[in-house]
Amino acid sequence: MGRGKIVIRRIDNSTSRQVTFSKRRNGLLKKAKELSILCDAEVGLVVFSSTGRLYEFSSTKVRQTYSREAASLRQQLHNLQESHKQLMGEELSGLGVRDLQGLENRLEISLRNIRMRKGSLIHQENIELSRSLNVMSQQKLELYNKLQACEQRGATDANESSSTPYSFRIIQNANIPPSLELSQSQQREGECSKTAAPELGLHLP
Helix, strand or coil, rough: CCCCCCCCCCCHHHHHHHHHHHHHHHHHHHHHHHHHHCCCCEEEEEEECCCCCCEEEEEEHHHHHHHHHHHHHHHHHHHHHHHHHHHHCCCCCCCCCCHHHHHHHHHHHHHHHHHHHHHHHHHHHHHHHHHHHHHHHHHHHHHHHHHHHHHHHHHHHHHHHCCCEEEEEEEEEECCCCHHHHHHHHHHHHHHCCCCCCCEEEEEE
């Protein structure tokens, strides 16, 4: 009876997980070494445990490659550090006229690029600021128009509410004495007070 298929998933038990890691790590390193010897292949293997411990294997040619690449990276780092110091105006004593001229040209190019970038950013900020000012001006105009409309409606309502319910008119008649007209007006006022507002007529001679 064959072995059952193992489900590939994370082992929850820490002890079992560590035991499995040790067994499979040793088997992986063994297979890498066998592959390097049997097939004359360049094999490099790096394994980190869950605790951060390093396990590695590399064939002879891979070690030489690693050493060569590491030396190249160290030299590049040294050159970058020297260039940075020179750009900062440090350690210039070993440079000749031609080297100093080249350094000056590099600085001028860098300064030109910085100024161009600065000008571009300022231009973009000015465009955004102008757009914001236009929006604010439009909003201000809309608010002003609404305020004017509200004031006009308020004035109209005030005029309508302040109109008097009584009407007065002056009647000029040379043939009727003022006292008679007043008496007749008072009489009409008594008759119409129950139904309508009084209308006073004053006839001047």
